[in-house]
Every structure is written in C-alpha cells, then in structure tokens.
Amino acid sequence: MEYKIRIATKQHEKRIRDIAKRLRREPYIIIPECKCKKCPFEKMKKIIDKFDDEQYLNKVAKGRDLLAALASTILITEDEKIPYIAFKKIGRENVIYAKRGKAKDEYLIAIQNWDKPNLRMLGYIKFARKKRINLFSLPEKLICSDDMPPEFFEFLNKKFECDEDEYISIKWQGKEIKVCGDGNSLMEMSQYFYYPDFSKKIEITIKADVVKCGKKCDECIIKKELNDMPSPEFYLKGRISDKKYIENYKNKVLWSIEKKKIFVADGICYGNDANEFIKLLNPKEWEMEEVRNILENETNAIFIEQPSSAKLLEKYGIDTAKLKEDWERMKKDEILSKLPVIEGGKISKFADEIARAYKIEGNEGIAKIIKSRKMDVKEKAITYAFLTAADSRKDDWRYSKMEREFGEHLVEYARKILNSDGEEYKKAVKNFAKEAGE
Numbered sequence: 001m002e003y004k005i006r007i008a009t010k011q012h013e014k015r016i017r018d019i020a021k022r023l024r025r026e027p028y029i030i031i032p033e034c035k036c037k038k039c040p041f042e043k044m045k046k047i048i049d050k051f052d053d054e055q056y057l058n059k060v061a062k063g064r065d066l067l068a069a070l071a072s073t074i075l076i077t078e079d080e081k082i083p084y085i086a087f088k089k090i091g092r093e094n095v096i097y098a099k100r101g102k103a104k105d106e107y108l109i110a111i112q113n114w115d116k117p118n119l120r121m122l123g124y125i126k127f128a129r130k131k132r133i134n135l136f137s138l139p140e141k142l143i144c145s146d147d148m149p150p151e152f153f154e155f156l157n158k159k160f161e162c163d164e165d166e167y168i169s170i171k172w173q174g175k176e177i178k179v180c181g182d183g184n185s186l187m188e189m190s191q192y193f194y195y196p197d198f199s200k201k202i203e204i205t206i207k208a209d210v211v212k213c214g215k216k217c218d219e220c221i222i223k224k225e226l227n228d229m230p231s232p233e234f235y236l237k238g239r240i241s242d243k244k245y246i247e248n249y250k251n252k253v254l255w256s257i258e259k260k261k262i263f264v265a266d267g268i269c270y271g272n273d274a275n276e277f278i279k280l281l282n283p284k285e286w287e288m289e290e291v292r293n294i295l296e297n298e299t300n301a302i303f304i305e306q307p308s309s310a311k312l313l314e315k316y317g318i319d320t321a322k323l324k325e326d327w328e329r330m331k332k333d334e335i336l337s338k339l340p341v342i343e344g345g346k347i348s349k350f351a352d353e354i355a356r357a358y359k360i361e362g363n364e365g366i367a368k369i370i371k372s373r374k375m376d377v378k379e380k381a382i383t384y385a386f387l388t389a390a391d392s393r394k395d396d397w398r399y400s401k402m403e404r405e406f407g408e409h410l411v412e413y414a415r416k417i418l419n420s421d422g423e424e425y426k427k428a429v430k431n432f433a434k435e436a437g438e
Helices: 010-025 042-048 054-060 066-078 105-112 117-123 125-131 150-160 185-190 242-257 274-281 285-297 309-315 320-337 346-361 363-372 377-389 401-418 422-435
Strands: 004-007 084-090 093-097 135-137 142-144 167-172 175-179 203-207 263-265 302-304
Touching: 010 066, 010 084, 010 093, 010 105, 042 066, 054 066, 066 105, 084 105, 093 105, 105 117, 117 125, 117 135, 150 175, 150 185, 167 185, 167 242, 175 185, 203 242, 263 274, 274 285, 285 309, 285 320, 302 309, 309 320, 320 346, 346 363, 346 377, 346 401, 346 422, 363 377, 377 401, 401 422
Parallel strands: 263 302
Antiparallel strands: 004 084, 084 093, 135 142, 167 175, 167 203
16 A cells, blocks of 8 residues: 655654654563463564664664564654654555654554554554464454453444444354444454454344334234345445445345235334224225225235325325315215205205205304305294204304294204104104294
8 A cells, every 4th residue: 555755743753752652661562462372472572572782673673574663663762853754544544654664564554553453453464364363452452362352342342332223233252242333343343353263253133123013913924024134245345334234134124025915104014904004094984995995905015104094095196185075975965865855935945954064064064054144033043943953052142032042942853853864854844844933
C-alpha cells in the first residue's frame, strides 16, 4: 500500500515521540503474554535484553523486521525534531508513522501505533502465520493462546456489542457477541487477532423480527422460512455490512412467506384463520362481504400496514366509498321492498314518509324531513310522536303544549309503525291516521 510524506505537525511529532519514550522505558511490552504450550517469543526477548547497549541497539535498527522497527523507533527519542511523517489510509483509518531505517512499513506502523490494538497486529501476522500460533490484541497487551482468552472476548464484546433489537449473533467458543454496525463487524473484529480457524469455529445467526407472532397456532406455518438464513459467504468475506446482511435475511424471509397463506398486519402474523382476522379488522357492514371474499380466496400472504379493513380493501384496489354507496342502496331497496304502498289521506302519507325515512336513515332521516318542510300544528304533533317513539332528540321548546300533548298520545301508534312491515305496517299506519283524526 502506498504512503505519502507530510510535514509533521507538533501534534503528530508529540504523539510519535511519546510512544518512542514509552518503548525505551518498556520495550518488553511488545512481547506477547504466552498462554500457549510453547512460547515462540523467547528469542525476541533475548534480543531486547541487549538494548541497553546503544551500539547493539543501532545495529538492530538497521534490520527490516519488527525488532528493527522497535529499535529505530526508540532511537527517535534522540532526535531533536521529526520533520516529516508518512501517512497511509488503512481501511477507514488514517495512520501516521515516522519512516526510519529499512524496517518494513507494517512493522513501523505496528510499533508507532502501539496504543491501537488493531494496527499493532500488523507487525505480528507474518510471524504468527509462520509459527502457527494464535494471537489476540488487547488495549495494553498481546496474548498468545491456543484458544480465545476470556478477557479478549470481554474486550471484543464491549467494543462491538449491539443494543438494538435486530442483530447478528456471533457465537465463538460458547460465547455470544451481538453486532449490528454500519460496517462489517466481523472483518473489523478480525483486525484484533490472528486465528486462522476463526470462520470455521464461529456460528452465525440473525435475530430480527420479520414478523411477530400475534396468534398461537397449533403449528407455525412459516417456521421453516423464519429459520432459513441466507448464506454467510459474502458476510464472512467482508463484502456486505452487518445491517445489509440483516436486511438480506429479512428480504429472503419475506420473499419466502409471500407464497404462504398467512395474514400479517403491522408486522404481526395472525396465521391463516380468516374468521379470526376478520374480528381483528372489524369491518363495517358494507365491507364485510368483500373482506371475507378476499381472505378466503387469496392463496398467498396478505400484508397490510395496520389491522384495518380499509387498508385491506385499499390494497386490493376496492373503492370503499362506492362499496358503502352500493350497500346503502341495496339496504334501502331491501327495506322498501317490505313496505306496502300506502293509500289514504294527508296524515297517512305523512306518517308513511316519516317511517320510511327512519327505516332507511334512522333518526337522521326524521330530522331531514323536519328541516325540509313547513308544518302545521297536527304535523308537528305527528313528528313529535315519531321522535319520541324513536328515542330521538326533541327540542321541546319548539313545540307548543298542545302539540306535545297530542304527540304523546300518538307515541305508541307511531312505535308500532316503526317496528312493523308488510300488512302489519299498513294496518299500523291506518290506525295511526285514524287516531290522529284523518
């Protein structure tokens, strides 16, 4: 990877010089803590033992390996100034270091960025690969171990842990790390260790509620689809982010369950029981037939944003306003078909008009007639009687004492008209008209 040379700022110079001073005081910090069967770092330690000899230190600094990078960095403490620094972009990180001697860049970066455990690992990969050892980089030390040290797991978990409801579960040696970052946490995590069998040792699952369970079914229709994870190949190779992998899983599940007959509202699955789903949707009378027809005849999954019959009908392109209009027309025709033609005088016709309006539109129908015409005393008494019989609101102050008293006398006759049809209706109208003085 190419690097660029820049003039060192005071901040950059101080950072590199502080690390160099620490390494002069504590050169052994670069030696990993050994928890493996045989420690392969004894030879490295013996070389560092001789660093008190300035001549020997200068000799080591002429090499190209990690110890050369250490020695040349320690010698920076003797420089009056660091005029220039090297700059590299590694992943999403801007890395600076001072070019010294012939040591390879990865070793200089590892030593001079010792406080960054991921960059520190750059100096040990080749050695670990050659010696076939596992290395784990923590904030203040490296550990050589056959298996993942518990303290390293704690470090990773703290650094990458996810507190969201949807996440990728990475299980390693019986321990779980939850991740849900914008990047690929698995790849970012792997910068902190060398463990060749890592991808073979881990178990990856996704925890995301594509749909939640809203009804206890005898057997979950989509159980297989919910447990069907997308291939982790691209994720393991670092080609997709955590969130993209989770999204892929959710899309895969949705695509699979679209072919199943289930009802889902607001992300909650209610199985395939049409009657139960109808109760949830609570359709209006004029919506019921169409809603039932959709639920019983649809062979694939139905997804709606919220448990609403209107949302279901909208999804299937059904005009609810027209549906209501057609239903009201049908109900009106049905009601009127049960009422015979009334022959008689003015009172009979008026009582029939009010009764029909009520049967079609309820109290609102009576109110419309009252508003639409100018009435005499008898007609006002009749409307008062029908309003009382229908338990509708009456503004008593609009009626005279005589109108109210006459109307109260006619209430039971009016009630019989409202509660009857066919020949009974005709008879009730006739009796009402007679009692009203026709």
